[in-house]
Amino acid sequence: MSADENIDDKPQPLVEHLIELRKRLVWSLAAFFAGFLLCFAFAKDLFNLLVLPYKWAVIWSGLDPDKMQLIYTAPQEFFFTQIKISLFGGLLIAFPVIAFQVYSFVAPGLYKNERSAFLPFLVASPILFIIGGAIVYFFLIPVVMLFFLGMQQTPESGEVAISLLPKVSEYLSLIMSLVLAFGLVFQLPVVTTLLSRAGLVTAEWLAKQRKFAIVIAFIIAAVLTPPDPLSQLGLALPTVLLYEVAIYAAKLVERRRKEEQAEAASEETPPEDTPPGDET
Known part of the structure; x- marks a missing residue:
């Protein structure tokens, strides 16, 4: 095993691991609480x-946006x-801090090559979540409404x-459920x-399961979205496309693994054969 593959984690008693876990939890909760207070201060604006x-849907439908209203029926x-x-x-704001704390806690137990491979996914995950949320906000919600x-x-x-007089709580629940559904699906x-x-898993195995994945995508869309065909198709179709992206990503991983194995094999120098008669 090369030096780059060594684990940096030193043996520690259980108490020290628990202390480290507590510190990471405190930082995560502090970030979440700070994000909560910030969002609560601007809750109405949000x-x-x-x-x-x-409002965009009201304008597209030819209605007067000044007359649109949402209601609440309980004080x-x-x-x-x-x-x-x-x-x-608050959870969205604190997610980068929480993800970093989780990574900092588990990173000492990983090989260096595993840590370098894990970091890009730590960056890609929130970006994909934001893309999913943006699709909901700019496209799906206006079309559904x-x-x-x-x-x-x-x-x-x-x-x-x-x-149509939407309740503020039901409208927010619709937004949150769709954002969470798309954000999680975009993690595929x-x-x-x-x-x-x-x-x-392998790319070949994922490709063989494509037909089952399509059925599951539509089932998940039917469960997570409102009972209308537009929102269900709006979630199911991107899920199928993301599954194809996942197959391609798996192929890239396998190709890179083969290249690394080939490079490792080429760096190994085979022992020289001893000519006959030179043995002592």
Whole structure:
């Protein structure tokens, strides 16, 4: 084993590991609490920002955006909605700190080549989560709300007026569930690449499971999204595309592993054969 592959972790008693774990937990909780307080101070502004996709849908539907409104039917509902916004936002803000604390705790027990391989995934994971959330915010929510706004009914021809008046808590739940669903689904390439590096899955195996993955993608979309075809397709189709990206990423990992093995084999010098008659 080369020097670069040595584990830097020194043997420590269990108490010291627990102290180290406590320190990492304290830093993580402190970052989360700070993010929560920051988001709570601007909770109403954040909620108004989350309402923008709904406003875009109102404009696209030809309605007057100045007349749109959201309601709450319980005195404490909007307050707890702000609490949920603050918790969700605090977790997102604190995620880089939490991820770094987790990495700092487990890194001493990893080989140096494993640490260098793990760091890119630590960076890619939040980026992919943000991409998934951006798709929800800029595309899926406006399209879904436009679909729901189309179900309104004006009091013409003796029909009763039916208007969409979303509750603040239900609208926030819709946003949060879709952002979490897309954010987790967009981790698929990261997870499969890590599994491929660990040798638990191969690109060939992933390709053979493609038909099952497509069915599972639509089942997950039906469970995690509202019961309308637009949001379900909006989650299922990117999941299928990400699965194809995961297969390609697994192929790259396998190709790189073969190249590293070839380089390691070329660096090994075979022992020279002793000519006959020179043996002592």
